[in-house]
Amino acid sequence: MSKKLNIGLVGFGCVGSGLYQVLNKSRLIDARIKRIVVQDPKKERTLSLDHFSFDVNDILNDEDINVVIELINDSDAAFEIVKSALSSGKDVVTANKKLLAEHLDELVLIAKENNASLLYEGAVAGSIPIIRNLEEYYNNDSLTSIEGIVNGTTNYILTKSNEGIGYIEALKDAQNLGFAELNPKLDVDGYDSKYKLVLLIKHAFGVKVKPAQIQNIGIKAITPYEVAYAKEKGYRIKLFSRAEKLGDSIVGFVAPHFIKDIHFAYNVNNEFNAVVVEALFSDKQLFIGKGAGSYPTASAVLSDVSALKFDYQYEYRKSKEGKKLRFSNDFFLKVYVGSPFIEAVNEVPFYHVDELFQSDDYVYQTGWVKFSELSALQFNNRTDLSLVILSDKLKATEELIEVKNARRELEYL
Ligand SMILES: NC(=O)c1ccc[n+]([C@@H]2O[C@H](COP(=O)([O-])OP(=O)(O)OC[C@H]3O[C@@H](n4cnc5c(N)ncnc54)[C@H](OP(=O)(O)O)[C@@H]3O)[C@@H](O)[C@H]2O)c1
Known part of the structure; x- marks a missing residue:
């Protein structure tokens, strides 16, 4: 039987406000947002002020609220909120990849101890349903590699640089369009892509890896010379998060790549993301979709909310096999x-x-x-x-x- 969802929403920015609208438009899901908590009492809102509260305890201490959706832009504050919500048995949906990459094990343990769900499809590749597919469809150990463009901002900048538009102008556009992180370093130096790779490695191979173990090389130093080299050789430049099985190791990294026109991701441009999954028997498969932005990310959050109606939890089935593999940079x-x-x-x-x-x-x-x-x-x-x-x-x-x-x-x- 499906359960009734009373939601406490923390954050009403790009994704939070998108979720509010998507949830209202989607009649398929019987869930109501009981309270919205934000930070700045002076900010203009698209809803009347009586919809908002400025104290997260109004959600955490409300026994009627059984789902907390965390969509804020501060991963330290998010950690405290998510920990506290799970500790009191509330299900949590988040899109915060930094929070998850740094604290996943601790949060999963708290969720388990309190029989709560922690879901985060929106944290990796926006609207692309990759986490649940890795959990449910690719639920054995036959995966050999996973790679992709999982950061919309850098893909947008690289697409624009190919069209002759400079780095600063393209970054500003991405910020205005709402898919750049507040701190551009997270996007352009590859940190955001790295946090997502930590989650992909966990769900693809069952291997625990800390963000500090993964080397991330970003796109800031790409010059018109590299763009010209790519054009001359028929390549495009894409920032890839990449992991694969190499013997008994899992190797993984984030770096710009020259890719050829035969590559699955060659025509994936602007804020679109792509994930290529390779398995022993099915060969390569491509997932493509909008990797950032208000509605696309909200749609992934919505999918998690609807999974909660049936008490869905990730089972991390590959963790046992994953213990036999080690992460390596060699x-x-x-x-x-x-x-x-x-x-x-x-x-x-x-x-x-x-x-x-x-x-x-x-x-x-x-x-x-x-x-x-x-x-x-x-x-x-x-x-x-x-x-x-x-x-x-x-x-x-x-x-x-x-x-x-x-x-x-x-x-x-
Ligand atoms: N934007 C995207 O395309 C995208 C895609 C995938 C994942 N994400 C992730 O989704 C999350 C939200 O991103 P966003 O782009 O929606 O952020 P955003 O537009 O900057 O909005 C952040 C919201 O969080 C609120 N907030 C910040 N600190 C708070 C606190 N301590 N307590 C209560 N509210 C707080 C802000 O309140 P005020 O309104 O009062 O300032 C604002 O409403 C982030 O983890 C991000 O990495 C974003």
Whole structure:
């Protein structure tokens, strides 16, 4: 039997106000928003003031409210709210990927102890139903890789840069359209994509990984030279979150990629997101949809709300198998690095160089590097060195000797 949902909504910004409208328009779900809590009493609202409260305890202490929907832009405050709601047995729906990437295990434990649900489809790739599919459809251990464009802001900026529009202007547009994070660093340096990757790895492979273990390289240092290189070679630049099984390891990272027109995500532009799932027997499958914005994200939240009517909970069935896998950054891949300065390019420890190009004002080099050795270069703090991944395939550590030999042979020549 479906249960009656009395909702306490925390946050009435881009997603929260979208949810209010989507819920009112959707007659299929018998749920009512009993109270909305926001922060700023002086802000103009689209609803009359009597709809709002400014104290979250008005929701947390209301026994009649059995569902808390957390849609605020402050992950520390969100942690306290979600913890407290779950502790008192209220179901929680959130779209806050930072909160989840940092505290998932603790929150899942509290939810379990209190027989409450914690659902978060809206936290990864906006409207794309990826978490529930990974939980329910791909509920065995046959997945081999998952990769995708999971940040609408960077995909929007990269699409615009391809059209000749500058980084600052494109970022402003994304902010005005409501899908950029309050702090642009979260988007453009790849943190947002990394938080989502933590959740994808958990649901795809059952592996626990902390955000600090995953290296994220963003798009700030992409220059018109990389855009021109992509055009010349028939590539497009996309910021990818990528994880795959490599032997007994799961490897994963966030970085800009040059992708070819045969890639599933080549035509995924603007704020659209795409996730490509690869499994042993079904090969590759593509999910595509709006990855951000008011209604698209609200639609994922709505889907979680409707799942709560039947007490749906994630079961994390792959966790047992996931314990046999370890997260690793030890693998090889092919990259492009570009800079106005040859010294900057020379800082990158290449194992095998494929191509070196030098003009009066720009240098680039392509070849194979060991991924774990890139972290020392701190790409997100540099404006003089751009990195874009060229690899379809990642090479495992076992192949290290082969690559090292290739470098030695080069040195002897
Ligand atoms: N925007 C998107 O496209 C998108 C997509 C996927 C996921 N998300 C996630 O969804 C969440 C909400 O994002 P958003 O874009 O809707 O944010 P937003 O537009 O900036 O709105 C934030 C809302 O939270 C309220 N708020 C902030 N701190 C609060 C507190 N301590 N107590 C009560 N209310 C508080 C604000 O109150 P005031 O109105 O009083 O300022 C505002 O209503 C974030 O976790 C974000 O990462 C967003």
